[in-house]
Amino acid sequence: MFIPCDRGGGSAAPDFKGFTLLMPAVSVGNVGQLAIDLVISTLDMTKVGYFYTDCLVPMVGNNPYATAEENSMELSINAEVYSLPSKKLVVLQIRSPFIKNKYRPFCETLLSWVKSSECARVVLLSSSHAYQRNDEQLLGTPLRYLLTPDLEKAVGGRVQELNWKEMEKVAAYPGISDTDKVLHIPGGGITKLLFTESCSKGIQMAVLLKFCSEGDNIPDAFVLVNYLNEWLQLVKSEVNPSSQWKIPSSWRLLFGSGLPPALF
Amino acid sequence: MATFFGEVVVAPSRAGLDEEEEAREETPEDREIRREIEKKRLLCGSFPREVDVLWTWKSGGCAEEPLVCSRFIVAIGRNAAAFLSSFILDSVCWEVVGVVKLWNEWCRTSSTTNVLPTDSFCLFYRLISDPTVLLCQCSCYVAEDQQFQWLEKVFGSMQKKGLQVTILSTCPVADYKTQESTLTLASPFLKALKTKEFQEPVCCPLLEQPNIVRDLPAA
Numbered sequence: 001m002f003i004p005c006d007r008g009g010g011s012a013a014p015d016f017k018g019f020t021l022l023m024p025a026v027s028v029g030n031v032g033q034l035a036i037d038l039v040i041s042t043l044d045m046t047k048v049g050y051f052y053t054d055c056l057v058p059m060v061g062n063n064p065y066a067t068a069e070e071n072s073m074e075l076s077i078n079a080e081v082y083s084l085p086s087k088k089l090v091v092l093q094i095r096s097p098f099i100k101n102k103y104r105p106f107c108e109t110l111l112s113w114v115k116s117s118e119c120a121r122v123v124l125l126s127s128s129h130a131y132q133r134n135d136e137q138l139l140g141t142p143l144r145y146l147l148t149p150d151l152e153k154a155v156g157g158r159v160q161e162l163n164w165k166e167m168e169k170v171a172a173y174p175g176i177s178d179t180d181k182v183l184h185i186p187g188g189g190i191t192k193l194l195f196t197e198s199c200s201k202g203i204q205m206a207v208l209l210k211f212c213s214e215g216d217n218i219p220d221a222f223v224l225v226n227y228l229n230e231w232l233q234l235v236k237s238e239v240n241p242s243s244q245w246k247i248p249s250s251w252r253l254l255f256g257s258g259l260p261p262a263l264f
Numbered sequence: 265m266a267t268f269f270g271e272v273v274v275a276p277s278r279a280g281l282d283e284e285e286e287a288r289e290e291t292p293e294d295r296e297i298r299r300e301i302e303k304k305r306l307l308c309g310s311f312p313r314e315v316d317v318l319w320t321w322k323s324g325g326c327a328e329e330p331l332v333c334s335r336f337i338v339a340i341g342r343n344a345a346a347f348l349s350s351f352i353l354d355s356v357c358w359e360v361v362g363v364v365k366l367w368n369e370w371c372r373t374s375s376t377t378n379v380l381p382t383d384s385f386c387l388f389y390r391l392i393s394d395p396t397v398l399l400c401q402c403s404c405y406v407a408e409d410q411q412f413q414w415l416e417k418v419f420g421s422m423q424k425k426g427l428q429v430t431i432l433s434t435c436p437v438a439d440y441k442t443q444e445s446t447l448t449l450a451s452p453f454l455k456a457l458k459t460k461e462f463q464e465p466v467c468c469p470l471l472e473q474p475n476i477v478r479d480l481p482a483a
Contacts, residue, residue: 026279054412058483060457061476073470075459077482096478097279099409187277214277250473253441260445 001109002081004049014048014083016090017118023092025126025194028187029212032125034221035228036093040082041065041248042235045091051079053109055102059095064250087234090119107194111201121151121204124194125224129187130211134170141165142211143227146195151204162230167209185209315413316365318375319421330423334396337430340481344432345403349381353389358399362388364414368407402480411483433481441474
């Protein structure tokens with residue numbers, strides 16, 4: 001699945017042992033993916049490879065993080081891996097939707113790659129439909145977290161200090177009070193599947209998600225990436241939390257081209 | 265989500281989510297229905313989502329040696345296919361060597377090589393004077409879940425060393441994102457993407473972000 005970039009000189013395949021894998025779920029508002037774009041762009045991460053997979057809709061374009069003419073011509077596809085060894089961070093960016101019936105195969109292949117590359121833990125950035133919140137969730141912070149039991153042991157204390165709110169389980173049959181409570185992440189794409197599979201495979205995984213709706217999700221991405229930063233401390237926290245993140249050049253024209261002058 | 269008129273609908277998502285994102289727990293009834301549908305498909309003699317690549321130069325049962333190919337030009341979509349028909353293809357210099365047979369909700373192609381311009385088809389031609397030059401006219405729509413298969417089966421038959429691939433495709437102008445209005449764009453409006461291994465000069469500017477290419481040309 002993972003194909004390393006040919007960096008020339010016969011360099012060895014990258015080693016992710018002990019690294020944190022940061023990745024998005026393709027979810028409502030694409031918030032996880034936007035947040036990942038901010039991380040890659042701000043930390044100026046180097047592409048180290050891509051996923052050769054039939055699970056995502058194909059797409060290709062030029063470098064979305066280009067800062068100048070010289071670096072604008074590298075091709076970029078739907079699932080790419082970036083790395084920052086100084087922070088022991090490896091990031092997967094997913095740029096297109098899943099093909100029907102391919103959620104499970106992708107999750108299985110991904111988790112087996114996580115195990116074989118010996119990543120220490122996985123952090124999944126995601127989102128969930130704001131309109132599906134219950135009464136309690138309408139109040140307070142729209143941010144939630146989830147930890148697999150293995151990661152709970154390692155970082156549960158830190159998360160308590162940060163005063164984060166765990167994603168609530170909801171009744172399996174709403175309206176009937178004495179049914180089992182289950183995890184329900186509407187609009188979260190592969191989030192629930194990846195989380196439950198990680199629990200059963202003993203993988204250390206954290207899910208960070210935000211309740212949101214479709215629209216201009218750039219502010220949601222900033223909120224989510226700052227939430228992540230509270231824990232992982234990827235960049236120094238500034239007084240103005242938005243100024244520490246660099247917006248990639250590909251975020252231009254998110255809502256279409258300029259207007260024809262003849263309109264007015 | 266409640267709409268303006270108070271009806272409750274499922275909110276559509278740009279992220280391409282659909283109801284099956286919730287892991288399907290099949291009831292015995294669902295399983296039975298699915299089995300019946302599969303049986304029906306088998307009776308029709310085809311697996312609807314399969315992509316079959318039939319090479320006319322391969323006689324049945326011969327060894328699967330890869331096709332030696334130095335240049336492969338692929339025209340995807342009706343416009344690109346028509347371009348090749350108008351300016352490149354003729355029956356004197358080119359011969360048909362293969363066809364793709366597939367079916368999806370939008371179109372069906374057959375294994376016939378005698379096609380009309382208005383048909384949906386996917387044909388492979390070889391230059392008679394230089395049989396390592398291959399051309400593909402793909403006017404049919406290859407569905408998302410068939411694109412990878414198409415790719416593997418077509419390129420799987422080729423020896424890829426030293427191969428140069430050129431992909432011709434069109435996109436609606438409305439999809440092109442630019443600071444100015446799209447009404448002011450020059451015509452013909454050409455953009456290109458190239459891999460770093462492609463060293464020759466490109467005849468038009470490169471496609472700048474945030475524009476992207478998707479589907480079969482991207483695959």
